[in-house]
Protein backbone atom coordinates (compact mmCIF):
# COMPACT_ATOMS: atom_id res chain seq x y z
CA UNK A 1 0.00 0.00 0.00
CA UNK A 2 1.36 3.41 -0.90
CA UNK A 3 -0.92 5.31 1.46
CA UNK A 4 -2.89 4.65 4.61
CA UNK A 5 -5.49 7.03 5.89
CA UNK A 6 -9.08 8.04 5.40
CA UNK A 7 -8.77 6.74 1.87
CA UNK A 8 -7.10 3.37 1.39
CA UNK A 9 -5.07 3.85 -1.71
CA UNK A 10 -3.79 0.77 -3.47
CA UNK A 11 -0.26 0.73 -4.77
CA UNK A 12 -0.55 0.84 -8.51
CA UNK A 13 2.13 -0.28 -10.88
CA UNK A 14 0.89 2.58 -13.10
CA UNK A 15 1.87 5.14 -10.44
CA UNK A 16 5.49 4.07 -10.65
CA UNK A 17 5.41 4.22 -14.43
CA UNK A 18 3.81 7.66 -14.24
CA UNK A 19 6.43 8.74 -11.76
CA UNK A 20 9.16 7.56 -14.11
CA UNK A 21 7.63 9.52 -16.98
CA UNK A 22 7.48 12.59 -14.74
CA UNK A 23 11.02 12.13 -13.42
CA UNK A 24 12.44 12.00 -16.95
CA UNK A 25 10.54 15.04 -18.18
CA UNK A 26 10.08 18.72 -17.51
CA UNK A 27 7.29 18.07 -15.02
CA UNK A 28 9.63 17.01 -12.24
CA UNK A 29 9.54 20.55 -10.81
CA UNK A 30 5.83 20.10 -10.11
CA UNK A 31 5.97 16.52 -8.80
CA UNK A 32 4.36 15.86 -5.39
CA UNK A 33 5.18 12.58 -3.73
CA UNK A 34 1.87 10.66 -3.34
CA UNK A 35 3.05 9.49 0.11
CA UNK A 36 2.67 13.08 1.34
CA UNK A 37 -0.98 13.24 0.24
CA UNK A 38 -4.00 11.86 2.12
CA UNK A 39 -7.37 11.89 0.44
CA UNK A 40 -10.23 12.71 2.86
CA UNK A 41 -13.61 13.10 1.15
CA UNK A 42 -14.74 13.14 -2.43
CA UNK A 43 -16.44 16.51 -3.13
CA UNK A 44 -17.16 16.17 -6.82
CA UNK A 45 -17.30 13.83 -9.77
CA UNK A 46 -17.46 15.44 -13.20
CA UNK A 47 -16.73 14.58 -16.82
CA UNK A 48 -12.98 14.91 -16.29
CA UNK A 49 -12.51 12.96 -13.09
CA UNK A 50 -13.06 13.24 -9.34
CA UNK A 51 -12.38 16.05 -6.91
CA UNK A 52 -11.16 15.23 -3.41
CA UNK A 53 -10.56 17.18 -0.25
CA UNK A 54 -7.11 16.06 0.94
CA UNK A 55 -4.20 16.92 3.20
CA UNK A 56 -0.66 17.49 2.03
CA UNK A 57 2.29 17.02 4.38
CA UNK A 58 4.62 20.01 4.06
CA UNK A 59 8.39 19.97 3.72
CA UNK A 60 10.90 19.88 6.60
CA UNK A 61 11.12 23.68 6.61
CA UNK A 62 7.38 23.56 7.15
CA UNK A 63 7.89 21.26 10.18
CA UNK A 64 6.07 18.59 8.21
CA UNK A 65 2.71 20.25 8.89
CA UNK A 66 -0.44 19.14 7.04
CA UNK A 67 -2.28 21.59 4.79
CA UNK A 68 -5.74 21.19 3.39
CA UNK A 69 -5.64 20.88 -0.40
CA UNK A 70 -7.97 19.87 -3.18
CA UNK A 71 -6.96 17.04 -5.49
CA UNK A 72 -8.40 16.74 -9.01
CA UNK A 73 -7.95 13.11 -10.00
CA UNK A 74 -8.27 12.91 -13.78
CA UNK A 75 -9.72 9.89 -15.56
CA UNK A 76 -7.03 7.38 -16.55
CA UNK A 77 -5.49 7.98 -19.95
CA UNK A 78 -3.66 5.45 -22.10
CA UNK A 79 0.06 5.21 -21.50
CA UNK A 80 0.97 6.52 -24.96
CA UNK A 81 -1.03 9.69 -24.23
CA UNK A 82 0.51 10.17 -20.80
CA UNK A 83 3.52 12.18 -21.90
CA UNK A 84 1.34 14.44 -24.07
CA UNK A 85 -0.90 15.08 -21.07
CA UNK A 86 2.04 15.78 -18.78
CA UNK A 87 3.61 18.17 -21.29
CA UNK A 88 0.30 20.01 -21.53
CA UNK A 89 0.09 20.18 -17.73
CA UNK A 90 3.64 21.52 -17.56
CA UNK A 91 2.69 24.22 -20.03
CA UNK A 92 -0.47 25.01 -18.04
CA UNK A 93 1.41 25.23 -14.73
CA UNK A 94 4.10 27.47 -16.20
CA UNK A 95 1.57 29.77 -17.83
CA UNK A 96 -0.55 30.04 -14.68
CA UNK A 97 2.37 31.07 -12.44
CA UNK A 98 1.77 34.59 -11.21
CA UNK A 99 -1.62 34.88 -12.91
CA UNK A 100 -4.14 36.49 -10.62
CA UNK A 101 -7.60 35.07 -10.93
CA UNK A 102 -6.53 31.43 -11.06
CA UNK A 103 -6.53 29.05 -8.12
CA UNK A 104 -3.06 28.23 -6.83
CA UNK A 105 -1.84 25.07 -8.56
CA UNK A 106 0.57 23.35 -6.16
CA UNK A 107 1.74 20.36 -8.13
CA UNK A 108 1.12 17.08 -9.95
CA UNK A 109 0.94 13.65 -8.38
CA UNK A 110 -0.34 10.16 -9.22
CA UNK A 111 -2.77 7.90 -7.42
CA UNK A 112 -4.42 4.71 -8.60
CA UNK A 113 -2.65 5.18 -11.92
CA UNK A 114 -4.40 8.50 -12.44
CA UNK A 115 -2.85 11.93 -12.87
CA UNK A 116 -3.74 14.23 -9.95
CA UNK A 117 -3.60 18.02 -9.83
CA UNK A 118 -3.02 19.34 -6.35
CA UNK A 119 -4.39 22.81 -5.66
CA UNK A 120 -5.00 25.15 -2.76
CA UNK A 121 -8.22 24.65 -0.83
CA UNK A 122 -10.62 27.64 -0.92
CA UNK A 123 -13.47 28.15 1.51
CA UNK A 124 -16.26 28.37 -1.05
CA UNK A 125 -17.43 29.24 -4.54
CA UNK A 126 -19.77 31.74 -6.17
CA UNK A 127 -22.12 28.77 -6.68
CA UNK A 128 -22.13 28.04 -2.92
CA UNK A 129 -22.79 31.69 -2.18
CA UNK A 130 -25.71 31.77 -4.61
CA UNK A 131 -27.16 28.62 -3.06
CA UNK A 132 -27.18 30.38 0.33
CA UNK A 133 -29.00 33.48 -1.00
CA UNK A 134 -32.76 33.73 -1.25
CA UNK A 135 -33.81 33.13 -4.87
CA UNK A 136 -30.32 31.85 -5.61
CA UNK A 137 -29.06 35.12 -7.07
CA UNK A 138 -26.35 37.53 -6.03
CA UNK A 139 -26.73 41.19 -5.17
CA UNK A 140 -26.15 43.36 -8.21
CA UNK A 141 -22.95 44.88 -6.85
CA UNK A 142 -21.50 41.49 -5.89
CA UNK A 143 -22.46 40.01 -9.27
CA UNK A 144 -20.75 42.91 -11.04
CA UNK A 145 -17.61 42.62 -8.93
CA UNK A 146 -17.29 38.88 -9.59
CA UNK A 147 -18.07 39.26 -13.30
CA UNK A 148 -15.31 41.86 -13.65
CA UNK A 149 -12.80 39.78 -11.58
CA UNK A 150 -13.54 36.74 -13.71
CA UNK A 151 -13.50 38.51 -17.08
CA UNK A 152 -10.07 39.94 -16.21
CA UNK A 153 -8.84 36.45 -15.28
CA UNK A 154 -10.22 34.87 -18.47
CA UNK A 155 -8.66 37.62 -20.53
CA UNK A 156 -5.26 36.95 -18.98
CA UNK A 157 -5.58 33.21 -19.63
CA UNK A 158 -6.75 33.85 -23.20
CA UNK A 159 -3.68 36.01 -23.74
CA UNK A 160 -1.66 32.87 -22.86
CA UNK A 161 -3.73 30.81 -25.33
CA UNK A 162 -5.57 28.89 -22.58
CA UNK A 163 -9.31 28.30 -23.00
CA UNK A 164 -11.40 27.63 -19.88
CA UNK A 165 -14.34 25.72 -21.48
CA UNK A 166 -15.97 24.92 -18.13
CA UNK A 167 -17.14 28.29 -16.86
CA UNK A 168 -19.89 27.93 -14.24
CA UNK A 169 -20.56 29.43 -10.78
CA UNK A 170 -19.35 26.31 -8.91
CA UNK A 171 -15.99 26.61 -10.66
CA UNK A 172 -15.64 30.25 -9.57
CA UNK A 173 -13.87 29.96 -6.21
CA UNK A 174 -13.73 32.79 -3.66
CA UNK A 175 -10.39 33.73 -2.11
CA UNK A 176 -9.75 35.33 1.29
CA UNK A 177 -10.35 38.81 -0.22
CA UNK A 178 -13.72 37.76 -1.66
CA UNK A 179 -12.31 37.86 -5.20
CA UNK A 180 -13.65 35.33 -7.68
CA UNK A 181 -11.01 33.07 -9.29
CA UNK A 182 -11.08 29.91 -11.42
CA UNK A 183 -10.93 26.49 -9.88
CA UNK A 184 -11.09 24.35 -13.01
CA UNK A 185 -8.39 26.15 -14.89
CA UNK A 186 -8.07 24.79 -18.40
CA UNK A 187 -8.61 21.10 -17.55
CA UNK A 188 -11.04 20.40 -20.42
CA UNK A 189 -8.68 22.29 -22.71
CA UNK A 190 -5.62 20.21 -21.88
CA UNK A 191 -7.68 17.05 -22.29
CA UNK A 192 -8.60 18.00 -25.88
CA UNK A 193 -7.38 15.36 -28.27
CA UNK A 194 -6.63 12.87 -25.46
CA UNK A 195 -9.16 10.03 -25.65
CA UNK A 196 -11.18 9.54 -22.46
CA UNK A 197 -12.40 6.11 -21.33
CA UNK A 198 -16.07 6.55 -22.24
CA UNK A 199 -17.15 7.90 -25.60
CA UNK A 200 -20.02 9.75 -23.91
CA UNK A 201 -17.60 11.59 -21.67
CA UNK A 202 -15.41 12.35 -24.64
CA UNK A 203 -18.35 14.02 -26.34
CA UNK A 204 -18.81 16.43 -23.51
CA UNK A 205 -15.96 18.80 -22.99
CA UNK A 206 -17.67 20.98 -20.45
CA UNK A 207 -20.91 21.00 -18.50
CA UNK A 208 -23.92 20.72 -20.87
CA UNK A 209 -25.88 23.69 -19.47
CA UNK A 210 -22.99 26.05 -20.24
CA UNK A 211 -21.71 24.56 -23.49
CA UNK A 212 -21.60 26.47 -26.77
CA UNK A 213 -22.88 24.73 -29.94
CA UNK A 214 -19.39 24.09 -31.32
CA UNK A 215 -18.25 22.60 -28.01
CA UNK A 216 -20.39 19.46 -28.38
CA UNK A 217 -18.47 18.06 -31.35
CA UNK A 218 -15.51 20.38 -31.90
CA UNK A 219 -13.95 18.39 -34.71
CA UNK A 220 -17.23 18.37 -36.66
CA UNK A 221 -19.01 21.56 -35.56
CA UNK A 222 -16.05 23.51 -34.31
CA UNK A 223 -13.47 24.59 -33.93
CA UNK A 224 -13.62 25.91 -30.40
CA UNK A 225 -12.04 29.27 -29.83
CA UNK A 226 -11.91 32.18 -27.37
CA UNK A 227 -15.53 33.01 -28.10
CA UNK A 228 -16.54 29.53 -26.90
CA UNK A 229 -15.75 30.90 -23.44
CA UNK A 230 -17.91 33.98 -24.17
CA UNK A 231 -20.95 31.64 -24.43
CA UNK A 232 -20.12 29.79 -21.18
CA UNK A 233 -19.38 33.01 -19.35
CA UNK A 234 -22.64 34.60 -20.56
CA UNK A 235 -24.52 31.52 -19.23
CA UNK A 236 -22.81 32.05 -15.86
CA UNK A 237 -23.62 35.80 -15.90
CA UNK A 238 -27.30 35.07 -16.57
CA UNK A 239 -27.29 32.59 -13.68
CA UNK A 240 -25.57 35.04 -11.31
CA UNK A 241 -28.10 37.76 -12.18
CA UNK A 242 -31.24 35.59 -12.07
CA UNK A 243 -30.42 32.63 -9.83
CA UNK A 244 -31.64 30.32 -12.61
CA UNK A 245 -29.26 27.92 -14.34
CA UNK A 246 -29.55 27.97 -18.16
CA UNK A 247 -31.56 24.97 -19.46
CA UNK A 248 -32.42 24.14 -15.84
CA UNK A 249 -33.99 20.67 -15.48
CA UNK A 250 -33.13 19.56 -19.02
CA UNK A 251 -31.09 16.45 -19.80
CA UNK A 252 -27.81 16.63 -21.72
CA UNK A 253 -29.62 15.20 -24.75
CA UNK A 254 -32.38 17.85 -24.57
CA UNK A 255 -29.81 20.62 -24.24
CA UNK A 256 -27.91 19.28 -27.26
CA UNK A 257 -31.15 19.24 -29.24
CA UNK A 258 -31.99 22.83 -28.26
CA UNK A 259 -28.53 24.39 -28.58
CA UNK A 260 -26.97 22.48 -31.45
CA UNK A 261 -29.83 21.30 -33.62
CA UNK A 262 -32.53 23.90 -33.06
CA UNK A 263 -30.07 26.78 -32.53
CA UNK A 264 -31.90 28.03 -29.44
CA UNK A 265 -30.33 30.51 -27.05
CA UNK A 266 -30.49 30.48 -23.24
CA UNK A 267 -33.13 32.90 -21.86
CA UNK A 268 -31.92 36.38 -21.03
CA UNK A 269 -33.88 38.16 -18.25
CA UNK A 270 -35.95 41.17 -19.26
CA UNK A 271 -35.21 44.62 -17.86
CA UNK A 272 -31.44 44.49 -18.30
CA UNK A 273 -29.72 47.71 -19.41
CA UNK A 274 -29.43 47.64 -23.23
CA UNK A 275 -25.61 47.33 -23.35
CA UNK A 276 -25.73 44.22 -21.14
CA UNK A 277 -28.62 42.69 -23.04
CA UNK A 278 -26.77 43.43 -26.27
CA UNK A 279 -23.49 41.84 -25.17
CA UNK A 280 -25.27 38.77 -23.74
CA UNK A 281 -27.30 38.32 -26.92
CA UNK A 282 -24.03 38.59 -28.83
CA UNK A 283 -22.49 35.84 -26.67
CA UNK A 284 -25.33 33.51 -27.73
CA UNK A 285 -24.75 33.91 -31.49
CA UNK A 286 -24.57 30.43 -33.07
CA UNK A 287 -21.48 31.19 -35.13
CA UNK A 288 -18.76 32.03 -32.64
CA UNK A 289 -17.16 34.57 -34.99
CA UNK A 290 -20.21 36.79 -34.40
CA UNK A 291 -19.78 36.75 -30.61
CA UNK A 292 -17.98 39.35 -28.49
CA UNK A 293 -14.56 38.56 -27.08
CA UNK A 294 -13.88 38.67 -23.33
CA UNK A 295 -12.43 42.16 -23.66
CA UNK A 296 -15.80 43.38 -25.04
CA UNK A 297 -17.70 41.79 -22.15
CA UNK A 298 -15.27 43.31 -19.65
CA UNK A 299 -15.58 46.75 -21.25
CA UNK A 300 -19.40 46.70 -20.99
CA UNK A 301 -19.50 45.60 -17.33
CA UNK A 302 -16.71 48.00 -16.29
CA UNK A 303 -18.44 50.93 -17.96
CA UNK A 304 -21.59 50.28 -15.93
CA UNK A 305 -19.97 49.35 -12.62
CA UNK A 306 -20.10 52.80 -11.03
CA UNK A 307 -23.76 53.31 -11.90
CA UNK A 308 -24.59 49.96 -10.28
CA UNK A 309 -22.74 50.85 -7.08
CA UNK A 310 -24.59 54.15 -6.84
CA UNK A 311 -28.07 52.74 -6.97
CA UNK A 312 -29.06 50.23 -9.67
CA UNK A 313 -30.03 49.95 -13.28
CA UNK A 314 -32.18 53.07 -13.67
CA UNK A 315 -29.46 55.42 -14.91
CA UNK A 316 -28.29 52.85 -17.39
CA UNK A 317 -31.40 52.72 -19.56
CA UNK A 318 -30.26 55.76 -21.52
CA UNK A 319 -27.16 53.98 -22.85
CA UNK A 320 -28.02 52.75 -26.32
CA UNK A 321 -26.14 49.78 -27.76
CA UNK A 322 -24.58 49.85 -31.20
CA UNK A 323 -26.83 48.78 -34.07
CA UNK A 324 -26.30 45.66 -36.17
CA UNK A 325 -24.63 46.52 -39.45
CA UNK A 326 -26.81 46.49 -42.56
CA UNK A 327 -24.62 43.76 -44.11
CA UNK A 328 -25.87 41.28 -41.47
CA UNK A 329 -22.62 41.08 -39.50
CA UNK A 330 -22.68 41.75 -35.77
CA UNK A 331 -20.63 44.62 -34.39
CA UNK A 332 -18.53 41.99 -32.59
CA UNK A 333 -17.71 40.24 -35.87
CA UNK A 334 -16.69 43.51 -37.50
CA UNK A 335 -14.64 44.70 -34.54
CA UNK A 336 -12.22 41.77 -34.79
CA UNK A 337 -10.29 43.44 -37.57
CA UNK A 338 -9.31 47.08 -37.82
CA UNK A 339 -8.02 48.86 -40.90
CA UNK A 340 -4.75 50.73 -41.24
CA UNK A 341 -3.40 53.05 -43.89
CA UNK A 342 -1.76 50.92 -46.60
CA UNK A 343 -4.12 47.94 -46.21
CA UNK A 344 -5.55 46.38 -49.36
CA UNK A 345 -9.35 46.18 -49.10
CA UNK A 346 -12.40 45.09 -51.06
CA UNK A 347 -16.16 45.33 -50.55
CA UNK A 348 -17.41 42.88 -47.94
CA UNK A 349 -19.92 40.23 -49.07
CA UNK A 350 -23.22 40.22 -47.17
CA UNK A 351 -23.25 37.68 -44.31
CA UNK A 352 -24.01 34.07 -45.40
CA UNK A 353 -23.59 34.87 -49.06
CA UNK A 354 -21.01 33.82 -51.58
CA UNK A 355 -21.89 36.65 -53.93
CA UNK A 356 -21.11 40.30 -53.31
CA UNK A 357 -24.15 42.63 -53.21
CA UNK A 358 -22.17 45.33 -54.87
CA UNK A 359 -18.53 45.69 -55.64
CA UNK A 360 -18.05 49.41 -55.02
CA UNK A 361 -14.51 48.55 -54.09
CA UNK A 362 -13.37 45.53 -56.13
CA UNK A 363 -9.90 46.24 -54.80
CA UNK A 364 -8.32 49.34 -53.31
CA UNK A 365 -5.84 50.69 -50.84
CA UNK A 366 -6.66 52.53 -47.62
CA UNK A 367 -5.13 56.01 -47.82
CA UNK A 368 -6.85 57.72 -44.88
CA UNK A 369 -8.77 56.97 -41.70
CA UNK A 370 -11.69 58.88 -40.25
CA UNK A 371 -12.46 56.55 -37.35
CA UNK A 372 -14.69 58.10 -34.73
CA UNK A 373 -14.17 55.04 -32.54
CA UNK A 374 -12.14 51.86 -32.91
CA UNK A 375 -14.97 50.03 -34.67
CA UNK A 376 -16.86 52.78 -36.39
CA UNK A 377 -16.29 55.50 -38.96
CA UNK A 378 -15.11 55.89 -42.51
CA UNK A 379 -11.93 55.27 -44.42
CA UNK A 380 -10.62 56.75 -47.65
CA UNK A 381 -9.89 54.13 -50.28
CA UNK A 382 -7.93 54.68 -53.47
CA UNK A 383 -9.37 52.55 -56.28
CA UNK A 384 -7.55 52.06 -59.57
CA UNK A 385 -9.11 54.19 -62.34
CA UNK A 386 -10.98 56.57 -59.97
CA UNK A 387 -9.35 59.93 -59.44
CA UNK A 388 -10.42 60.84 -55.91
CA UNK A 389 -10.31 58.37 -53.03
CA UNK A 390 -13.71 56.91 -52.10
CA UNK A 391 -15.08 57.54 -48.59
CA UNK A 392 -16.37 54.16 -47.43
CA UNK A 393 -17.80 52.95 -44.10
CA UNK A 394 -15.40 50.47 -42.44
CA UNK A 395 -18.12 47.85 -41.98
CA UNK A 396 -18.55 47.48 -45.76
CA UNK A 397 -14.89 46.63 -46.36
CA UNK A 398 -12.71 43.63 -45.66
CA UNK A 399 -8.92 43.55 -45.51
CA UNK A 400 -7.16 41.49 -48.18
CA UNK A 401 -3.66 40.30 -47.27
CA UNK A 402 -1.58 38.15 -49.64
CA UNK A 403 -4.81 37.69 -51.64
CA UNK A 404 -6.83 36.33 -48.70
CA UNK A 405 -9.55 37.81 -46.50
CA UNK A 406 -11.05 36.38 -43.31
CA UNK A 407 -14.03 34.21 -44.28
CA UNK A 408 -12.50 32.90 -47.53
CA UNK A 409 -12.67 29.23 -48.46
CA UNK A 410 -9.13 27.90 -48.52
CA UNK A 411 -7.42 24.63 -49.39
CA UNK A 412 -4.13 23.31 -47.99
CA UNK A 413 -1.47 23.06 -50.69
CA UNK A 414 -0.16 19.96 -48.96
CA UNK A 415 -2.79 17.67 -47.50
CA UNK A 416 -2.67 16.82 -43.82
CA UNK A 417 -4.43 13.52 -43.12
CA UNK A 418 -5.70 14.76 -39.75
CA UNK A 419 -8.26 17.09 -41.29
CA UNK A 420 -10.26 18.03 -44.38
CA UNK A 421 -8.11 19.81 -46.99
CA UNK A 422 -10.74 22.56 -47.39
CA UNK A 423 -11.54 24.99 -44.59
CA UNK A 424 -12.46 28.55 -43.70
CA UNK A 425 -9.93 31.27 -43.06
CA UNK A 426 -10.64 32.91 -39.70
CA UNK A 427 -7.87 35.46 -39.57
CA UNK A 428 -4.89 36.63 -41.52
CA UNK A 429 -2.35 38.95 -39.97
CA UNK A 430 -0.41 41.46 -41.97
CA UNK A 431 2.72 39.29 -41.55
CA UNK A 432 0.96 36.33 -43.24
CA UNK A 433 0.16 34.33 -40.09
CA UNK A 434 -3.20 32.64 -40.51
CA UNK A 435 -5.77 30.73 -38.43
CA UNK A 436 -8.01 28.31 -40.32
CA UNK A 437 -10.97 26.14 -39.23
CA UNK A 438 -10.98 22.62 -40.73
CA UNK A 439 -13.32 19.67 -40.17
CA UNK A 440 -11.34 17.17 -38.12
CA UNK A 441 -9.56 19.71 -35.93
CA UNK A 442 -10.88 20.76 -32.51
CA UNK A 443 -9.09 24.11 -32.56
CA UNK A 444 -8.00 26.54 -35.24
CA UNK A 445 -4.93 25.52 -37.25
CA UNK A 446 -2.28 28.22 -37.07
CA UNK A 447 0.16 28.58 -39.96
CA UNK A 448 1.30 30.73 -42.85
CA UNK A 449 -0.73 32.02 -45.80
CA UNK A 450 1.87 30.48 -48.13
CA UNK A 451 0.53 27.04 -47.13
CA UNK A 452 -2.91 27.92 -48.52
CA UNK A 453 -4.64 28.45 -51.83
CA UNK A 454 -8.13 29.71 -52.54
CA UNK A 455 -10.91 27.10 -52.80
CA UNK A 456 -14.14 27.93 -54.60
CA UNK A 457 -17.30 26.47 -53.08
CA UNK A 458 -20.81 26.77 -54.47
CA UNK A 459 -23.33 27.59 -51.82
CA UNK A 460 -26.59 26.51 -53.49
CA UNK A 461 -28.50 24.07 -51.30
CA UNK A 462 -26.25 24.73 -48.40
CA UNK A 463 -28.28 26.12 -45.51
CA UNK A 464 -25.34 27.44 -43.64
CA UNK A 465 -21.65 26.85 -43.20
CA UNK A 466 -20.08 26.04 -39.84
CA UNK A 467 -16.90 27.90 -38.84
CA UNK A 468 -14.72 24.97 -39.94
CA UNK A 469 -16.32 24.87 -43.40
CA UNK A 470 -18.63 21.94 -42.60
CA UNK A 471 -21.68 22.30 -44.89
CA UNK A 472 -25.14 22.00 -43.38
CA UNK A 473 -27.32 20.78 -46.25
CA UNK A 474 -31.10 20.34 -46.37
CA UNK A 475 -32.87 18.39 -49.06
CA UNK A 476 -35.86 20.26 -50.43
CA UNK A 477 -38.92 18.05 -50.69
CA UNK A 478 -38.06 16.02 -47.62
CA UNK A 479 -40.70 16.32 -44.97
CA UNK A 480 -38.48 15.63 -41.95
CA UNK A 481 -36.55 18.51 -40.52
CA UNK A 482 -33.36 16.54 -40.92
CA UNK A 483 -30.27 18.04 -42.37
CA UNK A 484 -26.95 16.56 -43.33
CA UNK A 485 -23.40 17.56 -42.65
CA UNK A 486 -20.98 17.41 -45.57
CA UNK A 487 -17.26 17.90 -45.90
CA UNK A 488 -16.67 20.65 -48.51
CA UNK A 489 -13.73 18.67 -49.87
CA UNK A 490 -16.13 15.87 -50.81
CA UNK A 491 -18.72 18.08 -52.51
CA UNK A 492 -18.25 18.34 -56.22
CA UNK A 493 -19.59 21.07 -58.47
CA UNK A 494 -20.77 19.98 -61.91
CA UNK A 495 -22.03 22.29 -64.66
CA UNK A 496 -24.71 20.95 -66.98
CA UNK A 497 -23.58 23.16 -69.81
CA UNK A 498 -20.19 21.45 -69.84
CA UNK A 499 -21.63 18.00 -69.17
CA UNK A 500 -24.86 17.56 -71.21
CA UNK A 501 -25.25 13.88 -70.38
CA UNK A 502 -25.78 14.77 -66.77
CA UNK A 503 -29.52 15.59 -66.94
CA UNK A 504 -30.27 12.28 -68.62
CA UNK A 505 -28.11 10.37 -66.22
CA UNK A 506 -29.90 11.64 -63.12
CA UNK A 507 -33.48 11.72 -64.50
CA UNK A 508 -34.32 8.37 -62.95
CA UNK A 509 -33.10 9.32 -59.49
CA UNK A 510 -36.51 10.63 -58.47
CA UNK A 511 -35.99 10.05 -54.78
CA UNK A 512 -32.58 11.52 -54.54
CA UNK A 513 -32.75 14.35 -56.97
CA UNK A 514 -34.33 17.74 -56.57
CA UNK A 515 -34.10 20.92 -58.51
CA UNK A 516 -35.34 24.38 -57.77
CA UNK A 517 -34.42 27.96 -58.25
CA UNK A 518 -31.72 28.89 -55.82
CA UNK A 519 -30.73 32.34 -56.91
CA UNK A 520 -32.38 34.70 -59.35
CA UNK A 521 -30.33 33.47 -62.25
CA UNK A 522 -29.33 29.99 -61.35
CA UNK A 523 -30.89 26.61 -60.82
CA UNK A 524 -29.03 23.91 -58.99
CA UNK A 525 -29.53 20.45 -57.66
CA UNK A 526 -27.91 18.20 -55.14
CA UNK A 527 -27.72 14.44 -55.32
CA UNK A 528 -27.09 12.10 -52.47
CA UNK A 529 -25.15 9.25 -54.02
CA UNK A 530 -25.40 5.66 -52.92
CA UNK A 531 -22.23 5.92 -50.87
CA UNK A 532 -23.62 8.89 -48.98
CA UNK A 533 -21.46 11.43 -50.82
CA UNK A 534 -23.05 14.62 -52.04
CA UNK A 535 -22.88 15.84 -55.59
CA UNK A 536 -23.66 19.49 -56.07
CA UNK A 537 -24.86 20.45 -59.50
CA UNK A 538 -25.41 23.76 -61.14
CA UNK A 539 -27.83 24.01 -64.11
Ligand SMILES: Nc1ncnc2c1ncn2[C@@H]1O[C@H](COP(=O)(O)OP(=O)(O)OP(=O)(O)O)[C@@H](O)[C@H]1O
Pocket residue numbers: 043044045046047048049050051070103119120121122123124125127166170171172173183184206207
Ligand atom coordinates in the same frame (compact mmCIF):
# COMPACT_ATOMS: atom_id res chain seq x y z
N1 LIG B 1 -9.59 24.30 -4.92
C1 LIG B 1 -10.83 24.17 -4.42
N2 LIG B 1 -11.11 24.60 -3.17
C2 LIG B 1 -12.35 24.44 -2.65
N3 LIG B 1 -13.38 23.91 -3.32
C3 LIG B 1 -13.17 23.47 -4.57
C4 LIG B 1 -11.89 23.58 -5.20
N4 LIG B 1 -11.99 23.07 -6.45
C5 LIG B 1 -13.26 22.67 -6.60
N5 LIG B 1 -13.98 22.90 -5.48
C6 LIG B 1 -15.39 22.62 -5.25
O1 LIG B 1 -15.57 21.23 -5.34
C7 LIG B 1 -16.82 20.92 -5.92
C8 LIG B 1 -16.61 19.87 -6.99
O2 LIG B 1 -15.71 20.38 -7.94
P1 LIG B 1 -15.61 19.79 -9.39
O3 LIG B 1 -14.67 20.66 -10.15
O4 LIG B 1 -15.34 18.34 -9.32
O5 LIG B 1 -17.07 20.06 -9.92
P2 LIG B 1 -17.97 19.17 -10.83
O6 LIG B 1 -19.07 20.04 -11.30
O7 LIG B 1 -18.31 17.93 -10.06
O8 LIG B 1 -17.04 18.76 -12.05
P3 LIG B 1 -16.39 19.68 -13.19
O9 LIG B 1 -16.07 21.03 -12.61
O10 LIG B 1 -15.17 18.94 -13.56
O11 LIG B 1 -17.40 19.79 -14.28
C9 LIG B 1 -17.40 22.21 -6.45
O12 LIG B 1 -18.46 22.61 -5.63
C10 LIG B 1 -16.28 23.22 -6.35
O13 LIG B 1 -16.76 24.49 -5.98
